[in-house]
Amino acid sequence: MIWNMYVKEMKDVFRDRRTLLMVVFLPLILLSGLVFFYESLMSDDKEETYTVAIPNELSEEGQLFFSDMPNLEMEVFARPKEVVDEGEASVALLAEDGFFESLGEEGMAGVTLYGDSMSQNASYVMNMIESKFAQVEQGIVSSRLEEKNVEESILEAFTVERVEPSYNDENGDSLALISMLLPMVFSIAIASGSTSAAMDLFAGEKERKTMESLLMTPVDRNKILISKWLTISTFGAMTGILAVVLIVIETLFFTEKMKAAFSINEGMSIVIIITLAMTLLFALFIAALLMLISIIAKSIKESQSYSTPVSLLTIAPMFFITSMGVKEFTFIDFILPFMNLYAILKQLLYGIIDITNIALTLGSTAIYILILFAIARVLFMKDRWVL
DSSP states (O other): OHHHHHHHHHHHHHHOHHHIIIIIIHHHHHHHHHHHHHHHHHOOOTTOOEEEEEOGGGHHHHHHHTTTOTTEEEEEOSSHHHHHHTTSOSEEEEEOTTTTTTTTSSSOOOEEEESOTTSHHHHHHHHHHHHHHHHHHHHHHHHHHHHTTOOGGGGOSOOOOOOOOTTSOTTHHHHHHHHHHHHHHHHHHHHHHHHHHHIIIIIIHHHHTOHHHHHTSSSOHHHHHHHHHHHHHHHHHHHHHHHHHHHHHHHHHHOSTTGGGOOOOTTHHHHHHHHHHHHHHHHHHHHHHHHHHHHHOSSHHHHHHHHHHHHHHHHTHHHHHTTSOTTOOOTGGGTSTTHHHHHHHHHHHTTOOOHHHHHHHHHHHHHHHHHHHHHHHHHHTSHHHHO
16 A cells, blocks of 8 residues: 555656756756866866966066966066956066076065965966975075085974875875765755655645545555655655766766776775665655655745755755864764764765764664654644644
8 A cells, every 4th residue: 555655656746847857857967067166176277378467677587487387478567466456367476677687696585476365366376486486496595505515404404294094095185075075965966856745745735735635535644654755755865866876977987186086995885885775864864854844834835945944954064074084073973964974975985984983874864764754743643734
């Protein structure tokens, strides 16, 4: 009987093509766009050229000084600052006449970089220029010390070496972005796939006055509730899996930086199994939560208002895990709803398989499912909430 009810509810939801477009395909398109956005963030822009404004007195020397940097195009302007303010150049390089000729002489020369540090392009250009000056300065200092018969090592009291943990390899930046992207895509996709079905199967039926006729049938209310819950969960899990598969395919075949972060290792099969289990549990959890909201709501519009915080909760953990190391998660992070999904997926992406953390995540999610479903069942059994 539950299976028959489940099949009926699935058919009813699939009949609404607008729902499939807005809830399934549109979010997938938007989320997949994030892949190319993150890829562009990691691009080093080797082929892009940036304009640097310099005054007339630095024209020949400045162009020669930066001739080994093809990304920078030195252009002469009478008022370099105004050119930057008008957006015609990324950065203005200001210095006194004869600055480049005096670089090797005794004393200290000064140069000013004028640009908006909040601009990604301007900040990138200023960093390139500063790096060039630092390189030249090191050569000048070495020459001065050699002239005075002073060992260059006298300026170094000690050296500092950074060593990354084994799980944070040379692709650490790419992996950090993926560890934020995939959990966010995962949770948003499941929530978006479940929301419309949950609103339609409870608040929608109350608004259309079809819930009363459904409850008058000889079918037990528990079976009706379970079939609707499974329908919502199926849509959530289906959308979540499709989103992750799409993101992985796009990353592997259409990106370079992010692709380098993916690695196939011996524990990949375990990671896939745990991810699928988390998909199912999180879909059941979101479905139970949205089902409870839809039961309480009297109309689809009211249900939409109540469901908005759920959408925000699916994104909120991203702002916390961004600054957290993969080993800094605590007990609370693995039992807190929504946060535990981000925490466990981030560890799995880094190749860390901690049985205790996995058990905490899966177990706590299962408990939340039981609690939410129990509350929804109590409300569904009372006519005041379903009619």
